[in-house]
Amino acid sequence: DAGVIQSPRHEVTEMGQEVTLRCKPISGHNSLFWYRQTMMRGLELLIYFNNNVPIDDSGMPEDRFSAKMPNASFSTLKIQPSEPRDSAVYFCASSPQVRGGSPLHFGNGTRLTVT
Amino acid sequence: RKEVEQDPGPFNVPEGATVAFNCTYSNSASQSFFWYRQDCRKEPKLLMSVYSSGNEDGRFTAQLNRASQYISLLIRDSKLSDSATYLCVVRGSGYSGGGADGLTFGKGTHLIIQP
Numbered sequence: 001d002a003g004v005i006q007s008p009r010h011e012v013t014e015m016g017q018e019v020t021l022r023c024k025p026i027s028g029h030n031s032l033f034w035y036r037q038t039m040m041r042g043l044e045l046l047i048y049f050n051n052n053v054p055i056d057d058s059g060m061p062e063d064r065f066s067a068k069m070p071n072a073s074f075s076t077l078k079i080q081p082s083e084p085r086d087s088a089v090y091f092c093a094s095s096p097q098v099r100g101g102s103p104l105h106f107g108n109g110t111r112l113t114v115t
Numbered sequence: 116r117k118e119v120e121q122d123p124g125p126f127n128v129p130e131g132a133t134v135a136f137n138c139t140y141s142n143s144a145s146q147s148f149f150w151y152r153q154d155c156r157k158e159p160k161l162l163m164s165v166y167s168s169g170n171e172d173g174r175f176t177a178q179l180n181r182a183s184q185y186i187s188l189l190i191r192d193s194k195l196s197d198s199a200t201y202l203c204v205v206r207g208s209g210y211s212g213g214g215a216d217g218l219t220f221g222k223g224t225h226l227i228i229q230p
Contacts, residue, residue, distance in 0.1 A: 042222035043202070091158055103149050106158035
């Protein structure tokens with residue numbers, strides 16, 4: 001079975017540039033999550049979608065961050081303009097449902113470096 | 116008080132030994148509990164769910180203590196391949212900023228199995 005697929009695996013960009021991260025959830029999963037991981041703060045939930053609708057974006061750091069899910073098989077996380085403090089590993093995860101005991105399945109992550 | 120708290124370690128343990136670590140959570144309304152494993156520069160992967168009555172999966176045993184609000188993970192006959200970071204995950208309702216019905220990750224406990 002194909003797992004959660006993220007692209008790119010690595011992204012190096014200069015401060016001020018736009019960055020777009022992509023995610024394809026597991027087929028049939030109706031919940032999608034974007035996380036950011038740093039050494040200092042661990043895994044932080046940025047936003048999650050249920051049936052393509054954003055449910056909670058309270059974890060999005062600021063207006064420079066935006067996320068979309070135009071259909072059940074694709075989501076993007078965009079940072080514009082990027083800043084060095086955005087450097088982190090960004091994970092996408094999917095789950096069969098938001099509530100209840102369903103665990104999350106993570107993609108390989110995108111390692112973002114902003115110089 | 117942090118929502119989900121873990122001793123970051125590292126725990127240095129000789130191969131073949133038994134090791135245990137705990138995770139405490141602050142919201143008594145939490146409903147679901149999981150242990151995830153994360154290898155260096157990899158995505159988190161589900162190790163096991165934690166059930167109210169406790170559960171075992173091979174060398175791994177998970178326990179839940181609702182009264183004291185902690186979960187534990189016990190690893191018997193530890194192997195070199197058990198070296199990783201173990202993340203405690205709590206899912207419930209009412210967390211501020213937790214999103215996803217209160218899905219919150221601890222920062223992880225780093226385990227090193229030594230030959």
